[in-house]
Amino acid sequence: MAQLEIPFQAEWIDVRNGESRACHYLEINPNGTLPFLVLDDGRTIGESNAMLWHLAAGSPLFPQSSYEEAMAIEWMIIEQTQLAQNISSARYFASIASHRRAAIADKFNQWLEHGHEGLTRLNRHLASQDFVAGDAYTIADIALYGFTHVADEGDFDMSLYPAIRRWITRVSTMPNYRPMDEILIAA
Numbered sequence: 001m002a003q004l005e006i007p008f009q010a011e012w013i014d015v016r017n018g019e020s021r022a023c024h025y026l027e028i029n030p031n032g033t034l035p036f037l038v039l040d041d042g043r044t045i046g047e048s049n050a051m052l053w054h055l056a057a058g059s060p061l062f063p064q065s066s067y068e069e070a071m072a073i074e075w076m077i078i079e080q081t082q083l084a085q086n087i088s089s090a091r092y093f094a095s096i097a098s099h100r101r102a103a104i105a106d107k108f109n110q111w112l113e114h115g116h117e118g119l120t121r122l123n124r125h126l127a128s129q130d131f132v133a134g135d136a137y138t139i140a141d142i143a144l145y146g147f148t149h150v151a152d153e154g155d156f157d158m159s160l161y162p163a164i165r166r167w168i169t170r171v172s173t174m175p176n177y178r179p180m181d182e183i184l185i186a187a
Ligand SMILES: N[C@@H](CCC(=O)N[C@@H](CS)C(=O)NCC(=O)O)C(=O)O
Pocket: 015, 020, 021, 032, 033, 034, 035, 046, 047, 048, 049, 080, 088
Protein backbone atom coordinates (compact mmCIF):
# COMPACT_ATOMS: atom_id res chain seq x y z
CA MET A 1 0.00 0.00 0.00
CA ALA A 2 2.93 2.32 0.71
CA GLN A 3 4.39 1.55 -2.71
CA LEU A 4 1.10 2.37 -4.45
CA GLU A 5 0.61 5.40 -2.17
CA ILE A 6 -2.71 4.07 -0.90
CA PRO A 7 -3.42 5.67 2.49
CA PHE A 8 -3.90 3.09 5.24
CA GLN A 9 -3.98 2.64 8.96
CA ALA A 10 -2.26 -0.37 10.56
CA GLU A 11 -3.46 -1.91 13.77
CA TRP A 12 -1.15 -4.39 15.49
CA ILE A 13 -2.47 -7.57 17.04
CA ASP A 14 -0.06 -9.46 19.30
CA VAL A 15 -0.34 -13.19 18.53
CA ARG A 16 2.09 -14.00 21.38
CA ASN A 17 -0.44 -13.11 24.06
CA GLY A 18 -3.47 -14.58 22.26
CA GLU A 19 -4.85 -11.23 21.08
CA SER A 20 -5.71 -12.72 17.66
CA ARG A 21 -8.17 -15.06 19.41
CA ALA A 22 -9.60 -12.45 21.77
CA CYS A 23 -13.25 -11.35 21.45
CA HIS A 24 -12.51 -7.84 20.18
CA TYR A 25 -10.42 -9.20 17.28
CA LEU A 26 -12.81 -12.09 16.50
CA GLU A 27 -15.54 -9.48 16.03
CA ILE A 28 -13.42 -8.03 13.19
CA ASN A 29 -12.18 -11.36 11.81
CA PRO A 30 -14.09 -14.42 13.12
CA ASN A 31 -11.30 -16.68 11.77
CA GLY A 32 -8.79 -15.05 14.13
CA THR A 33 -6.00 -14.91 11.55
CA LEU A 34 -3.66 -12.14 10.42
CA PRO A 35 -3.17 -10.18 8.29
CA PHE A 36 -6.71 -8.96 7.68
CA LEU A 37 -7.74 -6.07 5.46
CA VAL A 38 -10.84 -3.95 6.07
CA LEU A 39 -11.69 -1.75 3.07
CA ASP A 40 -13.21 1.74 3.35
CA ASP A 41 -16.68 0.39 2.56
CA GLY A 42 -16.44 -2.31 5.25
CA ARG A 43 -15.80 -5.27 2.94
CA THR A 44 -12.93 -7.49 4.06
CA ILE A 45 -10.14 -9.66 2.60
CA GLY A 46 -8.48 -12.33 4.73
CA GLU A 47 -5.49 -13.75 2.81
CA SER A 48 -2.32 -11.73 2.17
CA ASN A 49 -2.05 -12.76 -1.49
CA ALA A 50 -5.72 -11.95 -2.17
CA MET A 51 -5.11 -8.51 -0.62
CA LEU A 52 -2.15 -7.92 -2.92
CA TRP A 53 -4.21 -9.02 -5.93
CA HIS A 54 -7.05 -6.63 -5.07
CA LEU A 55 -4.90 -3.63 -4.12
CA ALA A 56 -2.57 -3.84 -7.14
CA ALA A 57 -5.19 -4.56 -9.83
CA GLY A 58 -4.68 -2.08 -12.69
CA SER A 59 -1.41 -0.73 -11.26
CA PRO A 60 2.20 -1.21 -12.49
CA LEU A 61 2.68 -3.76 -9.68
CA PHE A 62 0.20 -6.13 -11.33
CA PRO A 63 1.62 -8.68 -13.83
CA GLN A 64 1.25 -7.14 -17.28
CA SER A 65 0.81 -10.25 -19.48
CA SER A 66 -1.13 -13.47 -19.03
CA TYR A 67 2.14 -15.42 -18.80
CA GLU A 68 3.47 -13.13 -16.06
CA GLU A 69 0.13 -13.46 -14.32
CA ALA A 70 0.48 -17.26 -14.43
CA MET A 71 4.03 -16.97 -13.05
CA ALA A 72 2.78 -14.73 -10.24
CA ILE A 73 0.04 -17.23 -9.33
CA GLU A 74 2.49 -20.15 -9.49
CA TRP A 75 4.93 -18.47 -7.10
CA MET A 76 2.27 -17.08 -4.78
CA ILE A 77 1.04 -20.66 -4.34
CA ILE A 78 4.60 -21.84 -3.67
CA GLU A 79 4.93 -19.01 -1.13
CA GLN A 80 1.89 -20.28 0.76
CA THR A 81 2.63 -24.00 0.53
CA GLN A 82 6.42 -24.27 0.76
CA LEU A 83 7.87 -21.04 2.11
CA ALA A 84 5.64 -19.08 4.49
CA GLN A 85 4.47 -22.00 6.61
CA ASN A 86 7.94 -23.45 7.16
CA ILE A 87 9.84 -20.19 7.54
CA SER A 88 7.27 -18.51 9.79
CA SER A 89 7.06 -21.53 12.11
CA ALA A 90 10.86 -21.89 12.35
CA ARG A 91 11.26 -18.13 12.87
CA TYR A 92 8.65 -18.10 15.62
CA PHE A 93 10.42 -20.80 17.63
CA ALA A 94 13.97 -19.61 16.82
CA SER A 95 13.51 -15.88 17.47
CA ILE A 96 10.22 -15.14 19.22
CA ALA A 97 9.38 -18.12 21.49
CA SER A 98 12.87 -19.63 21.61
CA HIS A 99 12.33 -21.02 25.13
CA ARG A 100 9.86 -23.51 23.57
CA ARG A 101 12.15 -24.58 20.72
CA ALA A 102 13.68 -27.65 22.44
CA ALA A 103 10.21 -29.11 23.04
CA ILE A 104 9.39 -29.13 19.31
CA ALA A 105 12.86 -30.07 17.99
CA ASP A 106 11.61 -32.71 15.52
CA LYS A 107 9.03 -30.37 14.02
CA PHE A 108 11.63 -27.60 13.86
CA ASN A 109 13.95 -29.82 11.81
CA GLN A 110 11.09 -30.66 9.44
CA TRP A 111 10.33 -26.95 8.92
CA LEU A 112 14.01 -26.35 8.18
CA GLU A 113 14.18 -29.25 5.73
CA HIS A 114 11.00 -28.30 3.84
CA GLY A 115 11.80 -24.57 3.99
CA HIS A 116 15.21 -25.26 2.44
CA GLU A 117 13.48 -27.14 -0.40
CA GLY A 118 11.39 -24.04 -1.13
CA LEU A 119 14.37 -21.68 -0.85
CA THR A 120 16.44 -23.88 -3.19
CA ARG A 121 13.63 -23.76 -5.74
CA LEU A 122 13.33 -19.95 -5.44
CA ASN A 123 17.11 -19.49 -5.66
CA ARG A 124 17.22 -21.55 -8.87
CA HIS A 125 14.35 -19.49 -10.32
CA LEU A 126 15.94 -16.14 -9.47
CA ALA A 127 19.36 -17.14 -10.82
CA SER A 128 18.10 -16.44 -14.36
CA GLN A 129 15.70 -13.51 -13.86
CA ASP A 130 15.56 -10.34 -11.79
CA PHE A 131 12.04 -10.72 -10.44
CA VAL A 132 9.70 -13.56 -9.54
CA ALA A 133 7.22 -13.14 -12.43
CA GLY A 134 9.78 -12.02 -15.06
CA ASP A 135 11.60 -8.78 -15.80
CA ALA A 136 9.28 -6.50 -13.83
CA TYR A 137 8.76 -6.06 -10.09
CA THR A 138 5.22 -7.23 -9.17
CA ILE A 139 3.02 -8.31 -6.28
CA ALA A 140 4.62 -11.78 -6.60
CA ASP A 141 7.90 -10.26 -5.35
CA ILE A 142 6.10 -8.58 -2.45
CA ALA A 143 4.40 -11.87 -1.52
CA LEU A 144 7.63 -13.89 -1.63
CA TYR A 145 9.73 -11.20 0.05
CA GLY A 146 7.61 -11.22 3.23
CA PHE A 147 9.04 -14.28 4.98
CA THR A 148 12.06 -14.89 2.73
CA HIS A 149 13.83 -11.69 3.81
CA VAL A 150 13.63 -12.71 7.48
CA ALA A 151 14.39 -16.42 6.98
CA ASP A 152 17.76 -16.02 8.72
CA GLU A 153 15.75 -15.33 11.91
CA GLY A 154 14.42 -18.89 11.54
CA ASP A 155 17.98 -20.27 11.43
CA PHE A 156 18.01 -20.66 7.65
CA ASP A 157 21.56 -20.22 6.37
CA MET A 158 20.97 -17.66 3.61
CA SER A 159 24.59 -17.79 2.44
CA LEU A 160 23.41 -20.88 0.51
CA TYR A 161 21.17 -18.68 -1.68
CA PRO A 162 23.14 -15.94 -3.48
CA ALA A 163 20.41 -15.28 -6.09
CA ILE A 164 17.82 -14.78 -3.34
CA ARG A 165 20.15 -12.42 -1.49
CA ARG A 166 20.68 -10.29 -4.60
CA TRP A 167 16.89 -10.23 -5.15
CA ILE A 168 16.26 -9.19 -1.50
CA THR A 169 18.55 -6.18 -2.08
CA ARG A 170 16.74 -5.43 -5.36
CA VAL A 171 13.29 -5.51 -3.70
CA SER A 172 14.36 -3.45 -0.69
CA THR A 173 15.61 -0.66 -2.95
CA MET A 174 12.39 -0.31 -4.96
CA PRO A 175 10.68 3.14 -4.87
CA ASN A 176 8.58 3.74 -1.74
CA TYR A 177 9.84 0.56 -0.07
CA ARG A 178 9.11 0.69 3.64
CA PRO A 179 10.51 -1.87 6.09
CA MET A 180 8.01 -3.55 8.40
CA ASP A 181 9.46 -2.09 11.62
CA GLU A 182 9.09 1.43 10.23
CA ILE A 183 5.37 0.80 9.62
CA LEU A 184 5.13 -0.66 13.14
CA ILE A 185 6.59 2.50 14.69
CA ALA A 186 4.22 4.70 12.66
CA ALA A 187 1.10 2.69 13.65
N1 LIG B 1 -2.25 -17.71 4.78
C1 LIG B 1 -2.41 -16.50 5.53
C2 LIG B 1 -1.58 -16.57 6.83
C3 LIG B 1 -2.46 -16.79 7.99
C4 LIG B 1 -1.65 -17.05 9.24
O1 LIG B 1 -1.21 -18.17 9.48
N2 LIG B 1 -1.44 -16.02 10.07
C5 LIG B 1 -0.79 -16.19 11.36
C6 LIG B 1 0.25 -15.10 11.57
S1 LIG B 1 1.42 -15.02 10.27
C7 LIG B 1 -1.84 -16.00 12.43
O2 LIG B 1 -2.89 -15.45 12.16
N3 LIG B 1 -1.57 -16.43 13.66
C8 LIG B 1 -2.38 -16.13 14.79
C9 LIG B 1 -3.45 -17.13 15.09
O3 LIG B 1 -3.62 -18.11 14.32
O4 LIG B 1 -4.12 -16.95 16.13
C10 LIG B 1 -1.96 -15.27 4.73
O5 LIG B 1 -1.04 -15.36 3.92
O6 LIG B 1 -2.53 -14.19 4.94
